[in-house]
Amino acid sequence: MSQLEELLAVWLPRQRWFSGKGIPIRQIRVESRHTLVSAGPDGPDLDVLVLQAGQRGRSSRYQLLLGSRPPGSLPPDLARVAIGVCRTAGGRPTVVYDAAHDAQLTGLLLRRFAEPAAPGQSGQVRFRTLPGERIRPGTTGRILTGEQSNTSLVFGQDYILKTFRRLWPGPNPDLELTMALSGSPYVARSCGWIEADLPGYTTPTTLAMLQRFIPQATDGWVLATANVRSLLDGTGSDRQSAFTGEAARLGRTTAEVHRSLAAALPTDVLSPVGAAALADAMVQRLATASAEVPELAEHAPRVMAAYTDFAEVDEPLPIQRIHGDYHLGQAVRTGAGWVLLDFEGEPTVPVRDRQRLSSPLRDVAGMLRSFDYAAGYLLVGHPGDPELEWAAHAWAQHNREAFCRGYADGGGSDPEKHLTVLRAFEFDKAVYEVLYEARNRPNWLRVPLESIASAAAAPPVPG
Numbered sequence: 001m002s003q004l005e006e007l008l009a010v011w012l013p014r015q016r017w018f019s020g021k022g023i024p025i026r027q028i029r030v031e032s033r034h035t036l037v038s039a040g041p042d043g044p045d046l047d048v049l050v051l052q053a054g055q056r057g058r059s060s061r062y063q064l065l066l067g068s069r070p071p072g073s074l075p076p077d078l079a080r081v082a083i084g085v086c087r088t089a090g091g092r093p094t095v096v097y098d099a100a101h102d103a104q105l106t107g108l109l110l111r112r113f114a115e116p117a118a119p120g121q122s123g124q125v126r127f128r129t130l131p132g133e134r135i136r137p138g139t140t141g142r143i144l145t146g147e148q149s150n151t152s153l154v155f156g157q158d159y160i161l162k163t164f165r166r167l168w169p170g171p172n173p174d175l176e177l178t179m180a181l182s183g184s185p186y187v188a189r190s191c192g193w194i195e196a197d198l199p200g201y202t203t204p205t206t207l208a209m210l211q212r213f214i215p216q217a218t219d220g221w222v223l224a225t226a227n228v229r230s231l232l233d234g235t236g237s238d239r240q241s242a243f244t245g246e247a248a249r250l251g252r253t254t255a256e257v258h259r260s261l262a263a264a265l266p267t268d269v270l271s272p273v274g275a276a277a278l279a280d281a282m283v284q285r286l287a288t289a290s291a292e293v294p295e296l297a298e299h300a301p302r303v304m305a306a307y308t309d310f311a312e313v314d315e316p317l318p319i320q321r322i323h324g325d326y327h328l329g330q331a332v333r334t335g336a337g338w339v340l341l342d343f344e345g346e347p348t349v350p351v352r353d354r355q356r357l358s359s360p361l362r363d364v365a366g367m368l369r370s371f372d373y374a375a376g377y378l379l380v381g382h383p384g385d386p387e388l389e390w391a392a393h394a395w396a397q398h399n400r401e402a403f404c405r406g407y408a409d410g411g412g413s414d415p416e417k418h419l420t421v422l423r424a425f426e427f428d429k430a431v432y433e434v435l436y437e438a439r440n441r442p443n444w445l446r447v448p449l450e451s452i453a454s455a456a457a458a459p460p461v462p463g
């Protein structure tokens with residue numbers, strides 16, 4: 001490995017967005033490197049690197065925005081994102097760092113979108129804008145800090161650029177679906193994207209998506225957890241009912257967006273073979289998660305039984321493109337209502353699987369899980385208090401029901417009439433969450449594990 005690759009092998013596993021945590025990195029290879037912007041002849045430069053991280057039995061691609069400056073010239077606020085010192089091709093020492101945090105350089109990225117005819121737009125990395133879209137440059141990029149799988153830069157009150165960290169060759173579903181939904185009042189408008197030709201692939205790969213920023217919006221997770229918190233600490237005025245109006249509106253919006261996706265993109269009906277394949281994939285995920293988190297294994301038989309029931313459901317299940325990783329953090333509340341974000345799907349799943357048509361009830365299940373999460377997460381701070389446990393459980397239950405009602409009222413298929421399908425999808429999502437938390441936030445692992453334990457103890461859905 002080169003000196004830079006050696007540095008990256010140490011740095012990469014510490015990043016929040018690195019999805020291969022817990023498995024040692026055997027090799028890092030810089031697959032491609034292109035300078036995107038430069039602040040002048042003496043730099044600093046911002047390069048986009050595509051890295052191949054080799055781990056036991058697998059190799060994954062990641063994107064890195066790499067800044068480089070001469071030693072001693074790194075501003076103090078960037079010192080904490082320094083990766084190390086290495087030598088340039090000319091032999092000069094240079095400090096390399098995570099340039100997503102460098103507002104001076106990321107502001108120049110927006111300018112590249114505003115200059116579609118600038119040199120380099122037809123090379124291996126291209127800045128694209130949608131027809132008729134005129135990007136207004138002039139603001140620096142502020143990095144969003146928070147629980148993210150990717151890295152987003154906000155430009156003033158106007159734009160947000162989401163750089164996809166884990167890369168899969170081809171178009172990213174977030175861009176694909178956001179574009180298909182353009183014109184919908186329930187989705188932030190996409191304005192452009194950055195794409196690259198990866199070695200060995202003829203279809204361009206999406207590196208980043210530029211979207212209109214929705215100022216003064218609060219995400220659903222923040223709103224819901226604030227509501228549960230006020231309930232648990234006794235400051236909430238109207239106990240369980242406080243969030244149900246929002247949950248119902250969110251259900252309605254979800255149904256609207258599903259309808260728009262079905263109108264814009266292909267649809268089908270799940271065949272018995274397709275249902276069996278889906279059940280197999282769920283069983284496979286359960287096996288992987290049980291091997292990594294042994295506490296899961298004791299519930300596996302009940303979970304498996306739910307998957308078997310799913311495979312045997314004797315009803316035509318409509319399928320279409322769906323959100324794919326739907327939870328409260330994927331919806332923001334504006335003055336006008338809910339707006340949905342992040343149509344990327346589960347970021348660790350290969351893109352070809354995320355692009356498969358699926359039942360919209362999978363998204364419904366994702367959101368139902370999220371109501372359980374909001375309640376369960378806050379209980380972690382209040383262990384062993386049966387009264388609070390009851391109140392949190394009731395909060396989740398009321399909001400789950402309100403969401404389902406809103407979804408059916410908004411024209412979605414009534415979740416209450418598909419309980420077997422929903423139960424299997426909820427288990428599958430919870431199993432995904434167990435793996436996600438074990439790898440990213442071990443302190444949260446209890447949340448999905450406890451949901452699985454209580455759902456597994458409940459009687460199966462009457463056939």
Ligand SMILES: Nc1ncnc2c1ncn2[C@@H]1O[C@H](COP(=O)(O)OP(=O)(O)O)[C@@H](O)[C@H]1O
Binds near residue numbers: 147188217332344
């Ligand atoms: N267009 C937007 N307008 C306002 N806030 C946004 C927008 N897009 C994303 N956000 C904020 O950024 C957060 C992370 O965005 P998201 O697309 O979910 O990224 P990730 O895939 O990394 O989770 C969201 O929860 C939301 O708070």
Ligand SMILES: O=P(O)(O)O[C@H]1O[C@H](CO)[C@@H](O[C@H]2O[C@H](CO)[C@@H](O)[C@H](O)[C@H]2O)[C@H](O)[C@H]1O
Binds near residue numbers: 327369433436
């Ligand atoms: O980063 P993404 O939004 O693409 O999604 C990943 O991270 C989510 C956490 O940030 C994770 O969601 C899980 O935790 C949420 C609370 O933080 C909760 O609302 C969700 O219901 C729960 O699934 C998501 O699963 C993961 O793909």
